[in-house]
Amino acid sequence: MRQSIRIGRFAGVDVGVNWSVLVIFALITWQLADYVLPGTYGAGSRAAYWLAAVVAALVFFFSLLAHEVSHAVVARHNGVGVRSITLWLFGGVAQLEGEAASPGAEFRIAAVGPGTSLALAAVFGVGEVLAHAAGSHGLVAQVLTWLWQVNLLLAAFNLIPAAPLDGGRILRSGLWRAWHDPTRAAVAAARAGRAFGAVLIVVGVVEFGFGGALGLWPALLGWFLYAAAGSEERNARLRSSIAQLAAWQVMTPNPPTVPAHARVADMAHSALRHYGGEAVVVTDERGWLAGVLRTDAMRAVPADRLGSTMVSDIAVPLDQVPVVRTGDPVRVVLERMARAGGTPALVLDAENRLAGIVTQSNVVRTAMMGDLQRRFGQFARR
Ligand SMILES: [Zn+2]
Structure with a gap:
């Protein structure tokens, strides 16, 4: 549909x-x-x-x-x-x-x-x-x-x-x-x-x-x-x-960070090239959280504009990113992400430090693992 x-x-x-x-x-x-x-x-x-x-x-x-x-x-x-x-x-x-x-x-x-x-x-x-x-x-x-x-x-x-x-x-x-x-x-x-x-x-x-x-x-x-x-x-x-899970149980801990003022072309040649995740964290000049960059947004930049496009041009700014706590239930995380149009959520610990990032595939993967374990458990008990 x-x-x-x-x-x-x-x-x-x-x-x-x-x-x-x-x-x-x-x-x-x-x-x-x-x-x-x-x-x-x-x-x-x-x-x-x-x-x-x-x-x-x-x-x-x-x-x-x-x-x-x-x-x-x-x-x-x-x-x-x-x-x-x-x-x-x-x-x-x-x-x-x-x-x-x-x-x-x-x-x-x-x-x-x-x-x-x-x-x-x-x-x-x-x-x-x-x-x-x-x-x-x-x-x-x-x-x-x-x-x-x-x-x-x-x-x-x-x-x-x-x-x-x-x-x-x-x-x-x-x-x-x-x-x-x-x-x-x-x-x-x-x-x-x-x-x-x-x-x-x-x-x-x-x-x-x-x-x-x-x-x-x-x-x-x-x-x-x-x-x-x-x-x-x-x-x-x-x-x-x-x-029944909490945010910390489904997040990707310690996600890579990229500076907001970097050029997308430089990102494509960095360690990020081999990063399989859906999103990375964007920081400003002082190293503070500035937003989230989805890897699909990075891939969508045309080759001839890679050199002129900055990370900040295509990143989701912090005020539009769902921010949750490590202990928040996954249900709440998913609701916030849905309201933000599927934007990945940043997870903060009790000291307001970045603990990880949650993307939709994180949640699906975790849920499927649980499903698999349950099925395997049933199988093993027979
Ligand atoms: Zn109806």
């Missing part, structure tokens, strides 16, 4: 559209113009059907967007940052930067989406009633009918209690409240998601086997849900295994 076209900002969140949306937009418009509208309202011209279909499809995409923006707004009200919203093949995804802090917050963030779709269905339903009352039995009323139906369907589908659907998150919030164990609740909701995905795959394949080409659709959707639920379960387990 990375290859998306940015279309703007809504409620302070970047909104992108994946190319797959164009395919769906074309399919919906075609289906409306060629089947749905002529089938329910047989007295229009071809041009009128197509125009109405395009308008209906556009309003539908704004409905999808409203659903995702509502998740984003409520997430933010509950202290969870939002990276972006992307519309794609199966609707929308609001990418959150952290976890809800409580079952109540989880419930609110999840429930507002289907709630918004239900509210939109009600608005379009009332619109249809008004259109009929005004004596319109034409295309406008037909489009409104389709819009309330499709929003109702969207709300209903999303309420199915299977992660990563909204209903799965609502289920998780309930189990979390009952069991007081967010990880166990997430795993249960993710398993429900896998089961639902598997059912959709079977239904789709059977339908396809009986000659229904549309069976490919539920099968594809089921496959996506099955895979997404599997990765949710893995993530929940990884998160819980690293949640």
Whole structure:
């Protein structure tokens, strides 16, 4: 979903559209113009059907967007940052930067989406009633009918209690409240998601086997849900295994430092050439902390500008770098890094001395080692 076209900002969140949306937009418009509208309202011209279909499809995409923006707004009200919203093949995804802090917050963030779709269905339903009352039995009323139906369907589908659907998150919030164990609740909701995905795959394949080409659709959707639920379960387990760690347990101790006033060209020929880490620490003339230089930013400098680019030109300045303590929980470190757009965090000890640096790969590596040890432990016990 990375290859998306940015279309703007809504409620302070970047909104992108994946190319797959164009395919769906074309399919919906075609289906409306060629089947749905002529089938329910047989007295229009071809041009009128197509125009109405395009308008209906556009309003539908704004409905999808409203659903995702509502998740984003409520997430933010509950202290969870939002990276972006992307519309794609199966609707929308609001990418959150952290976890809800409580079952109540989880419930609110999840429930507002289907709630918004239900509210939109009600608005379009009332619109249809008004259109009929005004004596319109034409295309406008037909489009409104389709819009309330499709929003109702969207709300209903999303309420199915299977992660990563909204209903799965609502289920998780309930189990979390009952069991007081967010990880166990997430795993249960993710398993429900896998089961639902598997059912959709079977239904789709059977339908396809009986000659229904549309069976490919539920099968594809089921496959996506099955895979997404599997990765949710893995993530929940990884998160819980690293949640118990502190910053000093995942950091790279004594990271290399580079002076802010050095030229990038000189860095490329120094010992840094063989440094495999993601980031180094930048110091000023007095040797004090001045920021963080990501090695990918260094590699991104064009060869002909290596000589004229200073470290300070491409480094992240200190006021934008997350700074944590050796004893801070990894959960806090990750939240700060996410809020700083993935910038590595500097770790200070009790005497305010630099102890190390934490990058996203540090955390992933540590979590994976823990996962591996657990698996190996299970294996060894057999
Ligand atoms: Zn949703």
